[in-house]
Amino acid sequence: MVNYSKHNIVERISLAFLVIVLNIQSVFAQQVKLQSPNGKVVVGVYNGQATGNSGWYLTVSYYDQGKITEAVPRIDLGLVRSDQEFSKEMQFVKAGKPVLINEQYNAVHGKRSACNNTANEVILFFANQGKARINLIIRAYNDGFAFRYEFPEKIGTFQIKEELTAYTIPMKTLRWMEKWNPANEGYYAAMSGDKVKKQEWCYPALFMTSDSSCWFLLHEADLDRNYCGTKLSNSIDSSKYKLSFPDAGDGRGQGSRTPSITLPWRSPWRVGIMGSLQDVVASTLVDDVSAPSVIKNTDWIKPGLVSWNYWSDNHGTRDYKTVCAFADLAARMNWPYTLLDWEWDVMRNGGNVEDAAKYILSKGVKPLIWYNSGGDHTWVSSTPKDRMLTHENRVAEFTKLKKLGFAGIKVDFFESEKQDMIKYYLDILEDAAQFNLMVYFHGCIVPRGWARTYPNLMTYEAVRGAEWYNNGPDFTTAAPEHNCILPFTRNVVGAMDYTPVTFTNSQFPHITSCGHELALGVLFESGLQHLADRPEGYYSLPDAARSFLKQLPAAWDDTNLLSGFPGKDVVIARRKADAWFIGGINAESREKKNKISFDFLTPGVQYKLTLIADGSHDKELSTSYQVVDSASSIDLKLLRRGGFAACVYPLK
Known part of the structure; x- marks a missing residue:
């Protein structure tokens, strides 16, 4: 040798x-x-x-x-x-x-x-x-x-x-x-x-x-x-x-x-x-490198987009009419899910959680529901609390959820990666799988490969996401650079529930462009992708952007980084079946030119490109259409803190 x-x-x-x-x-x-x-x-x-x-x-x-x-x-x-x-x-x-x-x-x-x-x-x-x-x-x-x-x-x-x-x-x-x-x-x-x-x-x-x-x-x-x-x-x-x-x-x-x-x-x-x-x-x-799936039949596990009322109204789930409005949003946008976040157990103004579940299902949408992980490991008292703590608790709760038509649970506030907490995470996943319930964790561990072993684990938070527009003014100025680092770091190792794609403002404003925000739906991978804006934020979009979000997948067949550098800019193309979705953003406070080559497309096939890019200012979107193939390229201008999104479908 x-x-x-x-x-x-x-x-x-x-x-x-x-x-x-x-x-x-x-x-x-x-x-x-x-x-x-x-x-x-x-x-x-x-x-x-x-x-x-x-x-x-x-x-x-x-x-x-x-x-x-x-x-x-x-x-x-x-x-x-x-x-x-x-x-x-x-x-x-x-x-x-x-x-x-x-x-x-x-x-x-x-x-x-x-x-x-x-x-x-x-x-x-x-x-x-x-x-x-x-x-x-x-x-x-x-x-x-x-x-x-x-x-x-x-x-x-x-x-x-x-x-x-x-x-x-x-x-x-x-x-x-x-x-x-x-x-x-x-x-x-x-x-x-x-x-x-x-x-x-x-x-x-x-x-x-x-x-x-x-x-x-x-x-x-x-x-x-x-x-x-x-x-x-x-x-x-x-x-x-x-x-x-x-x-x-x-x-x-x-x-x-x-x-x-x-x-x-x-x-x-x-x-x-x-x-x-x-x-x-x-x-x-x-x-x-992680253990293969322990779930033999995974047909019931369905990735998808989710409407989410917390970002625009921290107490949204307490209000039955708000819950219904976000169910209507999901139905109108062809998204399969809506989430009932904290305070669903004290819902008022026309209905309770059972009424909400019936309404959501009547719209052809499936409900997801939030829980505090409970126990002495968390200081957070938000209810419902302690319903996930033991096997007996979980079986009782999951039995109720299945009767009401819920498709998954969000469990929050773990605050530890000690061995006892690792056991708790996995116990939740295993019990939920017995009831065909999808799971996602918040206030939690960074992915460790569990989504392969337990594919009902759809996503994790473990990121400073758009929720932080509610928590203080620093995220406003930090978000553009932060958004350009996450695709190279946190999101590499597993699904990331950043809760992206917001065009209106929460408690603190954006300085990212609408093109930048639209691109995040492609750049950030999450099996349940929570789009966090209020209904009018999506209803007021131009037709092409609204259509783009109606078609956007939450699970992918392939992923290619086209260009980028951490903290500066990033362009990623992701494929679903024979269609490609592309997202690109600029973190810097100056305009940039970017050249996109389509050499990742199948040779010999023509595609229709729908490009939704920055307009003349950061709140404007400009849409263009053209035919491209694997030899094509286009030149783009990205505004400061700007971005673009595109979809590419083969011509029949």
Whole structure:
């Protein structure tokens, strides 16, 4: 076999020539290297004894167009278990035979319907000084890498006191990161060099190497009841992001911050999505590595658009007539759902929740309904509360909901990623599936791949979304840049309930154009897409824009990033069947010109393009029509903080 050093250019190879190097003559030289099927991602495993640190670590390099970039020069490995440590002085036992993971699956909703879980995998076997065993499972994907720990023994219950996984990132690497907060509702900040702050950070985190040749996004996936959620912390060393457990005070101090495990056990996957910026945005890697669906029949799971009364009237669901107006909106706009948000249990002014459900169903629309997650883990007293807390509570409530015709539930205010809360999330999903109820979470965890395992999980909040126009004046000026960061960060890893596409104002105003707002319906992916404006905001739109929103899908067959840079601008095309929808926005306070190429279209087919772009000012939309094909391109002008939306249908 060919032995490539980590500084050599690595040629593209197939699995038959997978690079596995093991020099057992010297402990200092022990190393394993694994390449992705296309040869672009290279994961190296090294023993650090030569550098005075006896721990094992990974490196991740990216090879493209004759150039190799050491994107992540070091990932420290190890766990501290309640009975012993698995980090330093680990003895390498053997490397398993490399295997090709090659799995195709279909997603019910998300950025792509036909997905591939394809990677080269190797398992490395280690033993600590006490002869206890630990395995490291490594995968190299065409669009990234993943690794996890495994305790293979069959007996034993322990606590994990600390995870020692830590990513060393060169200070000159540009990064976009969100300060840790339990609801995952902050802003992303761009930084590098001496501007890098030392603190705790949310997932996911985006990085661009200093030579701009490689982008990567750090996250975790396939989190289950056997662990807690983690976050990134560089509080000790600016250049080293160590995985840390939830804070003791999260969830009002309820639950243990350290997870308990029973052997045999596997950790969640530690995931890095890697490649070009287009590769990152299009990746389904977080779902790919996660467990397959436990729901056999998914025909009842129906993605769709939702009318939502909270943004325009924080007490809208308390008023029966308001609920009816939003049901009428959904029916008129051909949206399948409307949401009854908080205070539905005190509805008045002509009807109660049972009356509302009957009215909504009479319009050919299905109702969704909100719940406070309840319990001592949340300080929020909003009702109805505590109806999700136990299996018995849920069965009783879900039985009532099915009789009334409800299609799904929204559960809010979790405020913790401790192990007990992870169990609570999954218990809700499993019980809801027994009643054919769709679920979405608010005040919650960032996606961890659960939508593959439980496809009735339609979306999560875990984002500073349009609701924040109600919470203070800062979102008005921050939103344009924020909107141009989310497609490269938070929304990459799973559905995002931003509640977009608003043309009127809430408590604090917009400075984004109507073209910008219309584009968000395409740019932001969510299996249940809540369009948040009041009815007159949609009724007053030009015919083309209103028609666009009537046709807009909430689940996609393909996704392509056409252009963009975090915080500056972004253009994404998404396909449903043989039609494409395109959204593009400008974050900056100056006009921009953008050229859109249609080379993603099927060659030899002509399409009708309907383009809805900024007009002469930010409250005006301009619509144009033309025939395009895969050789076509168009020039666009985007207003400051502007945008556009388009749909492209094949000509019959």
